[in-house]
Amino acid sequence: MVKILVVEDEMSIRSFLKINLQRNNFNVIEAETGEEGIRLAKLEDPEIAILDVMLPGIDGFKVCEILRNEYQNIGIIMLTARTQDIDKIMGLEFGADDYMVKPFNPSELVLRIKAILRRMENHIEEEKQILTSGSFKLDVYSQKVYKNNEELDVTPKEYMLMKIFVENEDKAFSRDELLDLVWGYDFVGDSKIVDVNIRRLRAKVEDNPSNPVYIETVWGRGYRWKKI
CATH class of the missing domain: 1.10.10.10 (Winged helix-like DNA-binding domain superfamily/Winged helix DNA-binding domain)
Structure with missing residues (x-):
C-alpha cells in the first residue's frame, strides 16, 4: 500500500485529506508541523508527501527542499490558499512535483497523486535498463x-x-x-x-x-x- 505523508497544521483539512486518501486505499501518515513531517519521513519512508506551504516552524518550502535533497524519488505536492504565481514557482524550484490551491477537489488530488506514481514507476523502469x-x-x-x-x-x-x-x-x-x-x-x-x-x-x-x-x-x- 502506497504511503502518503500529509503535513498540514489545520486539523479539519488534515482529516479531510486523510478520509479521502484512505478511501482510495492509500496509507496516510499525519504531521502538523514541518519538523514532525521531516521526522516521520525518515521513519516511514513515504512514496508521496503532501505539504501545506504555511506551517508553524519551518514552512512547506523548506520541508520540500529538505525532503527532495534526502529522498530523490519521493513525490511532492504543495498545498496553499494563495493564488500568486510566485508560490507555484517557489514550490517547483524547491523540488515539488505538483501544486494545488485550496480549496480543491479531492478527486483531482487523487488523480495527480496517481500521475506522479506512474512517473515514478516509469523512472524506476528506466533505471532497471x-x-x-x-x-x-x-x-x-x-x-x-x-x-x-x-x-x-x-x-x-x-x-x-x-x-x-x-x-x-x-x-x-x-x-x-x-x-x-x-x-x-x-x-x-x-x-x-x-x-x-x-x-x-x-x-x-x-x-x-x-x-x-x-x-x-x-x-x-x-x-x-x-x-x-
Missing part, C-alpha cells in the same frame, strides 16, 4: 558498454554476449548455447564464430586479453563471466 558488474555498466536502451565509465567500442554481437554474461554472472554457457542466444537457432555457419567474437570481446574488456579475468574459459563447456 542499466546493468552493472564490477567496473562494467551496460545501458540496455542505447546498447552501450562502459568500463570504468568509459565507453567501449563493441559490435552488436559483442554487446549481446556482454549482456548475456552480465545478466548471468558465474554461469557457464556452452558454445552452442551462445550461438543460439546471439546468432539465433536458424544460424547456418561455423560455431567457431563464437570463439572469434569472444576473442575480440576479450581484447576490449580485459586488461590482459592473454590472461583473461572476466571472460573465463570453462574447459569442456564454453565460457562464463566471472563475478568480481
Whole structure:
C-alpha cells in the first residue's frame, strides 16, 4: 500500500485529506508541523508527501527542499490558499512535483497523486535498463558498454554476449548455447564464430586479453563471466 505523508497544521483539512486518501486505499501518515513531517519521513519512508506551504516552524518550502535533497524519488505536492504565481514557482524550484490551491477537489488530488506514481514507476523502469558488474555498466536502451565509465567500442554481437554474461554472472554457457542466444537457432555457419567474437570481446574488456579475468574459459563447456 502506497504511503502518503500529509503535513498540514489545520486539523479539519488534515482529516479531510486523510478520509479521502484512505478511501482510495492509500496509507496516510499525519504531521502538523514541518519538523514532525521531516521526522516521520525518515521513519516511514513515504512514496508521496503532501505539504501545506504555511506551517508553524519551518514552512512547506523548506520541508520540500529538505525532503527532495534526502529522498530523490519521493513525490511532492504543495498545498496553499494563495493564488500568486510566485508560490507555484517557489514550490517547483524547491523540488515539488505538483501544486494545488485550496480549496480543491479531492478527486483531482487523487488523480495527480496517481500521475506522479506512474512517473515514478516509469523512472524506476528506466533505471532497471542499466546493468552493472564490477567496473562494467551496460545501458540496455542505447546498447552501450562502459568500463570504468568509459565507453567501449563493441559490435552488436559483442554487446549481446556482454549482456548475456552480465545478466548471468558465474554461469557457464556452452558454445552452442551462445550461438543460439546471439546468432539465433536458424544460424547456418561455423560455431567457431563464437570463439572469434569472444576473442575480440576479450581484447576490449580485459586488461590482459592473454590472461583473461572476466571472460573465463570453462574447459569442456564454453565460457562464463566471472563475478568480481
